Amino acid sequence: MSNIIVQVISAGIVxxxxxxxxxxxxxxxxxTSIAGCLSWLCYLLCKNLGLTEEMAYFSASVIIGLYSEIIAIKLEVPSNNILIAALIPLAPGGGVYYTMQNLIYKNYLASFQNGIQTFLLAGSMALGVxxxxxxxxxxxxxKVWRSNE
Structure with missing residues (x-):
């Protein structure tokens, strides 16, 4: 439990x-910091519930997408101000690193596997938003349609 708290606070600081x-x-x-904490908390909860990595990324992206859109409406700012930085904790940077590392060491199969996994994670994030x-x-x-009836 304390590990999760440390990770969520770290995501907020990042x-x-x-x-x-x-x-x-x-x-x-x-x-933005709250959205970063929320994204990582949702990701950890989804992983603890047994969801796949892609579904955890998708769920976390949906949650912070909704949060950023709602807060942007309330604060009257563009939602990108909140959303872009809040996606940083979810960014699959490790996957990109290992893809390039395996490519440099001519381990093409592992590079391809890491690249596909990274692409799936990034696609899950985009689809979630x-x-x-x-x-x-x-x-x-x-809401508009019902008010016009």
Whole structure:
């Protein structure tokens, strides 16, 4: 349990640092850090529930996509301000590193396997964000449609 807490706090600190790097200020920086913590917590919970790596990345991306869109509406800022830095803890940097390392050492099969896994993780993240945006757009459409009846 304490390991999970340390990891979530570390994800928040990393997100805070990237938020500073991306020139995010004030309340947006706080919400960006919260989104980073939330993304890693969701990922860890999904992994503990036995979901695959890809599904854990997808679920975490949906959660932070929804969070960033809702907070962006409340704060009246672009959702990218919160979303981009919040995705940093999920970024599959290790997979890219091992893909390149195996490629340099001419271990082409391992390089290909790592590359495919990294591509699947990045695709899961992108699909999760797209799903979150589509869910909110559909919700808003239904809300307007019901009010016009």
């Amino acid at each position: 997100t805070f640092g990237f938020g500073l790097l991306f020139n995010i200020r004030g309340r947006n920086l706080v919400h 797209i799903t979150a945006i589509a869910m909110l757009k559909f919700y808003n459409y239904m």
